[in-house]
Amino acid sequence: MxxxxxxxxxxxxxxxxxxxxxxxxxxxxxxxxxxxxxxxxxxxxxxxxxxxxxxxxxxxxxxxxxxxxxxxxxxxxxxxxxxxxxxxxxxxxxxxxxxxxxxxxxxxxxxxxxxxxxxxxxxxxxxxxxxxxxxxxxxxxxxxxxxxxxxxxxxxxxxxxIHNAVDTKLVPFGDNKRLKELHNQGFFLVGNIGRLTRQKGMSFFIKSMINIRKENLKIKYIIIGDGKDRDELLKLTDELELKDDIIFLGYVSNISNILNQCQGQFKNVGFRQKEM
CATH class of the missing domain: 3.40.50.2000 (Glycogen Phosphorylase B;)
Structure with a gap:
């Protein structure tokens, strides 16, 4: 056929x-x-x-x-x-x-x-x-x-x-105001995009911020996604006193815009946007 x-x-x-x-x-x-x-x-x-x-x-x-x-x-x-x-x-x-x-x-x-x-x-x-x-x-x-x-x-x-692809075509929703504010304050953003379940290892990502704090590095973590472990991860962030260092954006439909905004902090890395 x-x-x-x-x-x-x-x-x-x-x-x-x-x-x-x-x-x-x-x-x-x-x-x-x-x-x-x-x-x-x-x-x-x-x-x-x-x-x-x-x-x-x-x-x-x-x-x-x-x-x-x-x-x-x-x-x-x-x-x-x-x-x-x-x-x-x-x-x-x-x-x-x-x-x-x-x-x-x-x-x-x-x-x-x-x-x-x-x-x-x-x-x-x-x-x-x-x-x-x-x-x-x-x-x-x-x-x-x-x-x-x-x-x-x-x-x-x-x-x-066959590796999963990322659609890099931008949808014109504009910048996330919270991320833009952090950029303006001089913070470097480290993002993690995924479903909030144990399988994705988000708890390890959150705990790694403890070492960032010890070094006094000007870094904020951004977690993009939602899932059944959201409340548990928020509780962990609270228990570790990291609420000011880790931002949960929740489900975001315009991921390309978030990637593009985080990309803005790399000025001479040579990363270029490509059409799929």
Whole structure:
């Protein structure tokens, strides 16, 4: 079947705030001019609005992170209906459980399976191996690829590496006033962008500020993102008496503008903005 005849289902746990969800949006943008159809299924989130703006149909499914036999049967039924209704030929999943469900359905519907692996894991070895076996795997980095090969015993020829991209096209929202004020006061800004969960290691980032304080360096930390550990991280910042040194900006939709503003503190580093 030719590329322009393919009907692609992008299967993600959510379309909320996160790197995997951003990748799904990028893939939609890239594929739309080249394939017959792109649809997305997930448990929903703030980025569903962006799918609607791109005229990409979104199907709501149960949260595949919450596992039970009843939920599993319900999810398989919904996915089967989507595949039949949209005449799906390719399923591109972005979560281990998404890969599992896709594998279950492949034999019945004869679809091509692709799975992008966004993280390194050291658990659920047998389940992951079964879900990934004989599937086209994309690792978002070399460590992820090594993890797939060394821990999950995936054949090297089955895994390709495609690094996540950053869209550097600026949306004209203007500078963040708080960051601009810190710049004017002579502070150097160190940013950390990511979901506020244990996996991202934000607590280590926060604790490192203790050493910065000891050296009396004129540095402020900027944390961009949101997540289930936000309150816990705010409490940690308070307990370490670092509230004046660490700024939580929360979820920011115009990341390129934040990057561009932080970039302004490097005057002769040779960093240049590039179009994707």
């Amino acid at each position: 030719k590329l322009n005849e393919q009907n692609v289902l992008l299967f993600s746990r959510t379309m909320g705030q996160g790197g995997a969800e951003k990748v799904v949006l990028q893939i939609c943008e890239i594929l739309l001019p080249h394939v017959n159809k792109v649809v997305v299924c997930s448990s929903g989130g703030v980025n569903v609005k962006k799918l609607n703006e791109m005229s990409v149909k979104h199907y709501v499914i149960p949260d595949i992170g919450k596992k039970s036999v009843k939920k599993g049967v319900e999810t398989l039924h919904i996915l089967s209906e989507i595949i039949k209704k949209e005449k799906i030929t390719v399923i591109h999943s972005h979560h281990r459980m998404a890969a599992f469900y896709s594998k279950v359905l492949r034999e019945k519907y004869n679809v091509v399976l692709i799975n992008t692996v966004h993280n390194v894991f050291f658990n659920k070895r047998k389940l992951t191996y079964w879900g990934y076996k004989n599937t086209n795997l994309i690792a978002c980095g070399e460590h992820v690829k090594d993890n797939l090969i060394d821990y999950f015993c995936m054949p090297p020829e089955q895994v390709s590496t």
